[in-house]
Amino acid sequence: xxxxxxxxxxxxxxxxxxxxxxxxxxxxxxxxxxxxxxxxxxxxxxxxxxxxxxxxxxxxxxxxxxxxxxxxxxxxxxxxxxxxxxxxxxxxxxxxxxxxxxxxxxxxxxxxxxxxxxxxxxxxxxxxxxxxxxxxxxxxxxxxxxxxxxxxxxxxxxxxxxxxxxxxxxxxxxxxxxxxxxxxxxxxxxxxxxxxxxxxxxxxxxxxxxxxxxxxxxxxxxxxxxxxxxxxxxxxxxxxxxxxxxxxxxxxxxxxxxxxxxxxxxxxxxxxxxxxxxxxxxxxxxxxxxxxxxxxxx
Numbered sequence: 001x002x003x004x005x006x007x008x009x010x011x012x013x014x015x016x017x018x019x020x021x022x023x024x025x026x027x028x029x030x031x032x033x034x035x036x037x038x039x040x041x042x043x044x045x046x047x048x049x050x051x052x053x054x055x056x057x058x059x060x061x062x063x064x065x066x067x068x069x070x071x072x073x074x075x076x077x078x079x080x081x082x083x084x085x086x087x088x089x090x091x092x093x094x095x096x097x098x099x100x101x102x103x104x105x106x107x108x109x110x111x112x113x114x115x116x117x118x119x120x121x122x123x124x125x126x127x128x129x130x131x132x133x134x135x136x137x138x139x140x141x142x143x144x145x146x147x148x149x150x151x152x153x154x155x156x157x158x159x160x161x162x163x164x165x166x167x168x169x170x171x172x173x174x175x176x177x178x179x180x181x182x183x184x185x186x187x188x189x190x191x192x193x194x195x196x197x198x199x200x201x202x203x204x205x206x207x208x209x210x211x212x213x214x215x216x217x218x219x220x221x222x223x224x225x226x227x228x229x230x231x232x233x234x235x236x237x238x239x240x241x242x243x244x245x246x247x248x249x250x251x252x253x254x255x256x257x258x259x260x261x262x263x264x265x266x267x268x269x270x271x272x273x274x275x276x277x278x279x280x281x282x283x284x285x286x287x288x289x290x291x292x293x294x295x296x297x298x
Contacts, residue, residue, distance in 0.1 A: 036282065037083075037090055041092070041102065043104060044103060046080075046102055046103075047100050047103060047145060048070060048071035048076050048080055048100040049070045049100045049145065050062070050063040050066060050070050050150070051063070051071070052098070052125045054125045055078070055097060055098060060077075065273075066099065066150070068149065070100075071100075072144075073144060078097055079095070080097055080098050081100070081271065082095075086279070091279045093120075094270075094276050094277070095122055095275055096271050099151075099272055100270075101150065101151055103144070103267070104267045107264050108264060108265070108283060110231055110264075111230055111283050111285055112228075112286045113138075113228040113230075113267065113283045114225065114226065114282055116223045116226070116278065116279050117224055117276060117277065118222065118277045119275065120277060121275060122275030123273065123275070124274070125273070126273065127272065127273030131161040131163070132276065133160045134159040134269065134270045134272055134274065135270040135272065136159060136267065136268070136270075137170060137267065137268035137269075139230070139250060139252075139264060140153065140265040141262075141265050141266075146171045151170060151268060151270065153173060154170045155169070155262070157226070157235075157237050161274075163212065164239050166210060166212050166244075166245075167194075167211045167237065169203055169210075172205050172253045173204075173251065173253070174205065174250075174251045174253065175202075175203050175247040175248065175250055176203075177192075177194060177201060177246070177247050177248070178198040178200055180199075189208070190208050192212065193213075193214060194244070195214065213244035213245050217244060224239065227241075230263070231286065231287070231288060233250040233251075233261050234247065234249075234250070236293065238293065249261075250262045
C-alpha cells in the first residue's frame with residue numbers, strides 16, 4: 001500500500017513538472033529577446049544630416065548643423081556610426097560629429113526595448129559646450145530627416161547627461177503626461193516636471209514640447225541601462241531600473257492639427273554633437289508591463 005502511494009505521488013510530481021516545463025517553454029518563447037546589434041549594423045540604416053561649418057569634410061555642402069542639405073541615407077563618410085569591440089562585446093559607437101541617427105529597418109509596436117549607454121569624450125559643434133546629448137526616438141514615421149534634416153517625426157526618450165528620461169515631441173507629435181509646472185523667473189519656456197500625482201497635460205510640438213523626468217537616475221562615467229516599454233498608446237521611460245516618466249495617449253498631428261493615435265514605427269538612436277556608446281540593444285514583444293517593473297509604476 002505504501003509503495004502504491006509513493007508511486008502515485010511520483011506520477012503526480014512528474015505530471016506537474018511536465019506542465020510547468022511546458023508553460024515555462026511557451027512563456028520563454030513569447031518573451032524571447034531579439035538582439036538588434038551586430039558588427040555590421042545589419043538591422044539598421046544610417047541617416048546623416050547637415051555637416052556643421054566646423055567639420056573637416058570636402059565635397060559636401062555645410063551649414064549650421066540643421067539647415068542645409070543632409071548627407072542622407074547610408075552616406076556616412078566620417079563613420080559617425082560604427083561598431084567597435086569593447087571587453088569582448090559588440091558596441092555601437094556614435095561619434096556625434098554630425099547630427100543624424102541610425103534607424104531600425106523594421107517597425108515595432110507593443111515592445112520592451114532595452115540597452116546600455118555610456119558617454120565618450122568627443123564633443124562637437126553646434127553643441128561643443130552643451131551637455132552630452134543623444135536620444136531614443138520611437139514610433140518614428142517616414143520620411144527621414146523630417147526634423148532638422150536629420151530625424152524622423154517621432155516621440156523622444158531623451159538621453160542627455162543629467163536629463164536622461166525626459167520627453168520631447170519631434171515634428172508634430174504629442175503625449176499626455178501627469179506633471180507639475182515649475183515657475184522660474186526669467187525662464188524662456190515653461191518648465192514641467194513629471195509628477196505621478198499631478199494633472200494630465202498635453203505636451204505638443206510647438207506648445208510645451210518637453211517634460212522633464214522627476215529625478216536624475218543617471219550614474220556618471222559608467223554604463224547605464226535604459227528600458228523603453230510601449231504598450232498601445234502608452235509608454236514608460238525607465239533609467240537604471242527607475243521609472244522616470246509614464247506617458248499616455250501618444251498621437252501625431254496632421255497639417256490641419258487633427259490628432260490620430262501613434263503606436264508604432266521605427267526606432268532611431270541619435271547623433272547630436274556628443275560621442276556616445278550603446279550596447280546590449282535588445283527588443284521583445286509584450287502585451288503588458290513586464291513583471292519586473294510592476295512595483296515601479298507610480
